[in-house]
Amino acid sequence: MTPPGPELLKAWLGDKIGARLLGKKIVLSEFSVEVVDPAVQINEQGFNNAMASTPGANPVSGFLARWLIGGIESAKSDKTVGARIAGKFDGADFAARGGGSFKGRVSQANINSVITQALEGAVTEIERLLMGPTERTQ
Numbered sequence: 001m002t003p004p005g006p007e008l009l010k011a012w013l014g015d016k017i018g019a020r021l022l023g024k025k026i027v028l029s030e031f032s033v034e035v036v037d038p039a040v041q042i043n044e045q046g047f048n049n050a051m052a053s054t055p056g057a058n059p060v061s062g063f064l065a066r067w068l069i070g071g072i073e074s075a076k077s078d079k080t081v082g083a084r085i086a087g088k089f090d091g092a093d094f095a096a097r098g099g100g101s102f103k104g105r106v107s108q109a110n111i112n113s114v115i116t117q118a119l120e121g122a123v124t125e126i127e128r129l130l131m132g133p134t135e136r137t138q
Contacts, residue, residue, distance in 0.1 A: 005031030096121025
């Protein structure tokens with residue numbers, strides 16, 4: 001990831017919160033991004049029946065067919081992207097998440113949108129901590 005997570009968070013906080021962070025201590029304990037691409041499964045019975053009924057089918061054509069079917073199914077499957085940012089702000093814990101589900105190939109724009117969600121969440125959490133505890137109105 002470019003820029004690295006800590007630098008990205010620092011720039012984001014500087015842009016969104018700015019001078020209100022002077023004298024405050026932020027310790028980042030986690031900045032992770034994960035893409036989950038579930039394994040594609042082929043209906044073995046259907047595949048074997050199709051191979052048995054196809055004239056001229058052999059192990060090489062079966063291997064190629066499996067590879068093509070796997071690629072096609074992967075392009076149609078849902079992938080999940082998640083981002084998590086956590087740490088301490090002046091000793092108080094904060095955490096934020098972003099997430100999304102995308103069909104087919106996950107693009108850099110998809111990943112960036114999830115990271116942006118997590119960064120915005122971190123800004124919201126740190127702003128909440130900056131304001132301190134709110135007093136109850138009667």
